[in-house]
Amino acid sequence: MSWRQFRAQALVAAAGLVVIAAGLVVLGMDIRDTYDTYLARCQGDCADAMSQFTNEYRNLLLFLDAGFILVPGLLGMFWGAPLVARELETGTHRLVWNQSVPRRRWLAVKLLFAGLAGMTATGLVSLLLTWAAGPVDQVANDRFETLVFSARHVAPVAYAAFAVVLGTVIGLLIRRTLPAMALTLLVFIAVQIAMPNLVRPYLMPPITTSKPMTSEAINELRSLGGLSDRPTIGGLTIPDAWVTDTSELLTADGQPLDADKFNKCIGPDASDDSPREGGGRFGAAAQCLGDLDLHVTASYQPNHRYWLFQWLESAIYLTLSTLLAVLGRWRIQHRL
Known part of the structure; x- marks a missing residue:
């Protein structure tokens, strides 16, 4: 039943993944060809050539990063929010919850189905984008830059899990599909703004140094x-x-x-x-x-902590997802 209700969205997502994958593969090959060209052109000090190389793709990659950060939010909006809200809005939950499958198990299966699908789709796009932008990221060495960090490696997978569960629980609470979709996207964007500014810098104690001006x-x-x-x-x-x-x-x-x-x-x-x-x-x-x-006192996080920050932030989002799922499980059993 979960597959039958979800297959239209899954087929649309699969078609979108094929298009995105093709575009990122072409972009990745183009970036590598350009990198080899700049590398062969420079003699001795390659700093200027590498700076020109990164500037050639910086705006395009930042645009792709910004768009990709919204992908988990859109999955939560279109996959998570209608998951339960649509049943409540149309009244079909009365039939569904009177079958042999308990409502908590019904919710768990649907959450796992949509959540794993969202995590898989987001993980594939993140993998391709990380590969495509690899030479630029290596030269620029700005792995902690807000858009770059949020669009690379494992963190986006945790974002997708959080977004789908968030949308489901919001739909369960307000019981209307369209308002739940809008609110899911707004809450997700707010969390994505708060995380890099209020939480990420303090996941580990920073190193402090004094720098002469x-x-x-x-x-x-x-x-x-x-x-x-x-x-x-x-x-x-x-x-x-x-x-x-x-x-x-x-x-x-x-x-x-x-x-x-x-x-x-x-x-x-x-x-x-x-x-x-x-x-x-x-x-x-x-x-x-x-x-x-003059001098200034600066706090910083060294780049070798990048992977630790990726896993820590992913753990935070997965923990939030678990807590939201527990709330939804309690709500569906005791308040509906």
Whole structure:
């Protein structure tokens, strides 16, 4: 019965997987050919050639990553939300739950069926995308970047399990298919925004270091200042690491730099991308700040923790899925 009710969605998903797989295989081969071309073209120092190589595919891969992150949410929306809500809305649950199969077993089988199908489909796409983007990811070395981390390896499989169970339980609670579908997608997106910003940076204690802010270091930043007048910076990088937090600019005695001195150095147009007097991206502003003997305190996660973070985040999503399934099992037995 579960297969008969699910086969239309399964066939649509299978057709979509074939199209996606073909596109990713073509993209992966193209990326590898381009990588070999850039590698053969460079002599000695290949940094510039590799930078051009990553820039050639960066926007396309970020677009694919962003789209793929929504795939588990769509599975939860179209597969999970109608799973029970449709039965309740049409009244067919009265017939289903009066058969020989207990309602809790009925729910467990349907959850496992849809959940495993969603995990399999998402895992296959994740595997292909990880393979296709492999050379770019290796050169860019930004495995912890939000979109890249959420679209690679094992984490998306756990996202799919969570999304399907989430949709099922929401449908069980509000008992209307269309509202359940909309709410499932909204909740999933909210969780996906909260995880990399509020949870992921703290899955393991970060390493803290002090980094001098010389004029050269300042010219490597992405931005100086922000919406406020505080002496903040943006885009600090540490080799082979994910920087999770950066302090304000600090003086030699560890005190925050005076805002008036900071604003005097950066001027009204310091965030422009055009080089200014003094050389480098921030020109004279970098030289002015570099002369103040400043530093920042940065917290970071080294790249060698990547796989541990993947498994930890997957465990969190699978635990949430289990708790939601237990809630749905209790609800269907005692409240309906």
